[in-house]
Amino acid sequence: MTAPVSRDGLHALDDGVFPPADWCGDAKTPLDADTAFNGFISTNVVFALEQLGLFAWFDGTGRLDVAEYSRLRQLDEVVFRRLLSAAEAFGYLTVTGDRVTPTPAWSELRRKIGFFTWGVGGYHDVFANAAAITRGERVFGQDVLRNEAMVALGSAQADLALMRHILDEQIAALDFSLLADLGSGISERVCRLVKSRPGTRGIGLDISASATDLAAGTVERHELTDRVRPICADVLDVLFHGRRIEGADQVDVAMSFMFLHDLLVDPGTRMDVIPALRKAFPHAHTFLLADTTVRPPGEGEELPVFSSGFELAHALMGVPIYTREEYENLFHEGGLHLRRTIPFGAPHTYLFVLEAQ
Ligand SMILES: C[S@@+](CC[C@H](N)C(=O)[O-])C[C@H]1O[C@@H](n2cnc3c(N)ncnc32)[C@H](O)[C@@H]1O
Structure with missing residues (x-):
């Protein structure tokens, strides 16, 4: 059941509070296996690019030179190029030789980057241990921990953007x-x-x-x-x-x-x-x-x-x-x-x- 949509695109609840229409989301279920698998890899790639400073970089300038950036940040250039290729495959970046530019999809990731920091940075061990926790073999807080600093950082990023x-x-x-x-x-x-x-x-x-x-x-x-x-x-x-x-x-x-x-x-x-x-x-x-x-x-x-x-x-x-x-x-x-x-x-x-x- 979906709530009625008002003229300004907001969904009305009975009491006059209007949750934004985009809370319904764009990920169509059932997520097919190809989308689900690539989603897992792409969240990791996006979080890696955030940690390597690419979001901050593209806030300030529209292009990046791979060799120069690798030298500046002391990155393994070969691995960095592979990571950029993965991001290109997902449609986030365009890589032409040494030059990298963000695609239109980048700004949406930028707005929502806090969720990637929160999910991948903060909770990756928790999600990875879902079966062991469900079986009772591992217990959150004892054998499985979240990364609290990443949870806090992701929340702060979501605050700033949203x-x-x-x-x-x-x-x-x-x-x-x-x-x-x-x-x-x-x-x-x-x-x-x-x-x-x-x-x-x-x-x-x-x-x-x-x-x-x-x-x-x-x-x-x-x-x-x-x-x-x-x-x-x-x-x-x-x-x-x-x-x-x-x-x-x-x-x-x-x-x-x-x-x-x-x-x-x-x-x-x-x-x-x-x-x-x-x-x-x-x-x-x-x-x-x-x-x-x-x-x-x-x-x-x-x-x-x-x-x-x-x-x-x-x-x-x-x-x-x-x-x-x-x-x-x-x-x-x-x-x-x-x-x-x-x-x-x-x-x-x-x-x-x-x-x-
Ligand atoms: C999801 S984060 C939100 C952080 C921040 N309020 C924000 O929105 O950016 C939840 C925070 O609550 C802290 N926290 C959890 N239990 C707590 C407790 N009992 N006392 C104080 N802080 C706690 C965590 O360490 C974490 O930094």
């Missing part, structure tokens, strides 16, 4: 002097928001030491060492085990992006998370909470980027994910007033703007 303008519009309407970002990854978002509002400060809490290391670099790059503080901390310790964060009682806007589900894993404390958040940040007047939701059933024969990966990765990690309605109910039960629900760039991802009552 979500930034939506959040900036909401933030522009809010008064704040101290922001807290929970599960802040590499702290790119909190840096950007603090930088755009003179005199404000921010703290970013993340459980991952490697993401927090990257966050220290982000803060330095933005020249915000006196205003943004990345802290390596488990937010669950702050909510339920008395860990104190200096300045928490001065926070006026608390945010979390693509992270709320991580706080809700334990069914015993799930309904206590929102009240505990309000208590941990007692003067926060607004909570900006965004997360990807479970796709509604019967979405049709096409698939969008990301959703299938998000759903499977969390199943393999044993982390439940939620529908939009389940989130809205959780906020209501936890005493937050939902001001609005806004489609947030990535497929089936929403920004919930909530007021403390």
Whole structure:
């Protein structure tokens, strides 16, 4: 069942929230075996090109010289040429002798590159061990790990390309002097928001030491060492085990992006998370909470980027994910007033703007 499409190409839900039409996606199912296999190889090629700096390079210039680039980056030129040929076979690049140029398909990859970093860089071991996890021979968190820094980096790339303008519009309407970002990854978002509002400060809490290391670099790059503080901390310790964060009682806007589900894993404390958040940040007047939701059933024969990966990765990690309605109910039960629900760039991802009552 597909929701009706309005004149501006948005799909209407009953309550007036308009998920963008491109959430339906372009990947036609069933994916035939040739497409599926080539999809696996091509995601790896795209991630490799990102790691080798090609996306940043083509942001600045329209062509690349293979020999010169190999020398500059100290690459194995023979292997690099093979990688470029693979990308050409997939239709992403044109290679003529030493000269490489992006095809029109490149800009779509560029916009969605965060999902490749997230999926290939962050979750390749998890997906590769799907059978062993299903048999119970391996357990996520013990024998199988994700690459947390790549998950955080991919999320930041998706933010910059797909979500930034939506959040900036909401933030522009809010008064704040101290922001807290929970599960802040590499702290790119909190840096950007603090930088755009003179005199404000921010703290970013993340459980991952490697993401927090990257966050220290982000803060330095933005020249915000006196205003943004990345802290390596488990937010669950702050909510339920008395860990104190200096300045928490001065926070006026608390945010979390693509992270709320991580706080809700334990069914015993799930309904206590929102009240505990309000208590941990007692003067926060607004909570900006965004997360990807479970796709509604019967979405049709096409698939969008990301959703299938998000759903499977969390199943393999044993982390439940939620529908939009389940989130809205959780906020209501936890005493937050939902001001609005806004489609947030990535497929089936929403920004919930909530007021403390
Ligand atoms: C998908 S990433 C999102 C990062 C960032 N919010 C963004 O959108 O770019 C989720 C982040 O939550 C962090 N995280 C997971 N569980 C956590 C916990 N209990 N306390 C703090 N951070 C946690 C992970 O290390 C990861 O950086």
